[in-house]
Amino acid sequence: MAAAKRALPWLASLRPISSAAAGSFPKQVKIVEVGPRDGLQNEKNIVPTQVKISLINMLSETGLPVIEATSFVSPKWVPQMADHTEVLQGIQKFPGVSYPVLTPNLKGFQAALAAGAKEVSIFGAASELFTKKNINCSIEESLQKFSEVMHAARASSIPVRGYVSCVLGCPYEGKIAPAKVAEVSKKMYSMGCYEISLGDTIGVGTPGSMKEMLSAVMKEVPLGALAVHCHDTYGQALANTLVALQMGVSVVDSSVAGLGGCPYAQGASGNVATEDLVYMLHGLGIHTGVDLPKLMEAGVFICKVLNRKTSSKVAQASCRL
């Protein structure tokens, strides 16, 4: 080929012969199940503590490696998560499964630690307006709060996962520059977060904007430390996740039964359904360790209790309920 390129200079600009679709996929994907926290927090009905515990226990049996259990936020702001201590202490902790909890500040972190948490998460955003409206401070100020949590976490050897919201669009600012997402991600990673989950909070992203955003972030944070958290509000979640996988991302957040609506569009859906994600990954020959039938059972259970239809298409197609 080298000799040919010298003889025919124009050959060098040609792409190699291939009939394959762009990119290859990771062999394994780690699924971070956010149903019990992100999902239930955004459901209309408040779920009894015992039901939450049962749900998490059922999910633990499916082979999911990470299950976000609850949130140590003041019940004044998030009444659905008021029972955080009881939930964390009541669930069965399966070996090999992580149960991270949200801790927006030092106070929450300390409460989480006291309740037995072994991993925590902090929530940043790529939008100034969103941060102001959501937690009443600027991005810079929020990062300072987080650094307090990081400090305490490091002292207790607790791993911290960082979330960046609004990576593909903000309900207040509209378009978000990929460079901004990269900047916030870099700061959170440098602070000590072991993983950064990039969230399309209002689900407006499409494969093009996902690719553009990831390209920018990958310049600042190693690929192995990145996760995508796609919302299916506009039906784009799996297509967006596919693009992320093609670029080498191997950690994906999802929610059983697609629990959790969208607080910004009444009646619209939010999180992508874990069942649908697993279906796609298994179809691609990607290993997840998840038992899909067991997962669907957990979905059926929680939908019954919540008296709602599942948002998972796989569940809809498979169940006769």
Add this chain to the structure above:
Amino acid sequence: MGTVPSALKHCLSYQHLLKEQLWIGEPAAPPSPHAGEEFQISGLPEYVKIVEVGPRDGLQNEKVTVPTDIKIELINRLSKAGLSVIEATSFVSSKWVPQMADHTEVMRRIERHPGVRYPVLTPNLQGFHSAIAAGATEVSVFGAASESFSKMNINCSIEESIEKFEEVTKSARNMNIPVRGYVSCALGCPYEGNIIPAKVANVSKQLYSMGCYEISLGDTIGVGTPGSMKKMLEAVMKEIPLSALAVHCHDTYGQALANILTAIQIHQGGIFISVMGVGVVDSAVAGLGGCPYAKGATGNVATEDVIYMLNGLGINTGVNLYKVMEAGNFICTALNKKTNSKVAQASFSV
């Protein structure tokens, strides 16, 4: 994600973002040329033709039989949305498909917009003649990659069905009527399960050789995933030029958009890569049409959601998304049902 006071639900900026995203046939600004050059989503077509199958495939698979006037109104609204192909009806015996019994009236009474084509299904020569008499100027024939499906659906083997279609294409050629060929069960069959790509390629080739100008490959039960889509297309592309291929994905398992994305990224191999991606996608307004094989499950992918994705990718479709959403709203109101389009769900609620 964090707390959200309810007062923030209606925010001007958000409305603005929606308007930017959903804009009228104009794609969102394509990715900047300097961003991540090494990871450009390679080889996307510049233009994708959308074949709107809602009035036929969609309505045929809805539980309620739709009054003729409503069908005509739906088609007329879709004609104004910039769609270039709208499958209008099916010239099948009303004994088998009562929902399409009014085919002649529909065909005669719809507004025929210049630049828009209105293909109709014609399973056999008799149907073809009725279609022509009613004013049809394009027809479609429906094959399958599965023997069992062919037997259960049209009561004959694949080979026998090909013979029937040949009668249609022969007559069509004599009258200069273009014929589109469909291949069902391209990624799986409700009776046989897995379908081998070579079989899909074989049936596609037969339809193409007999004169079908385009072959629409249908994931009839929506079981396909990007991996099986890719394998199937690679096999079919050995027999048929990429430019003559379309994909018809069902969203029964939520995989449709991911499968479509895979199809539009596929390359035709060769020293010079001349054709990028499948350039024709079938879809149904509001995701009309359930799945006859999985009760309560969905079927066709929603046109609105497909356009949203293509717009976001900077791909031109010529279609006004907002007008399609309005047509979707119209038919869902008439059918007293919720839309299956997520874009519509998210947009009409704000």
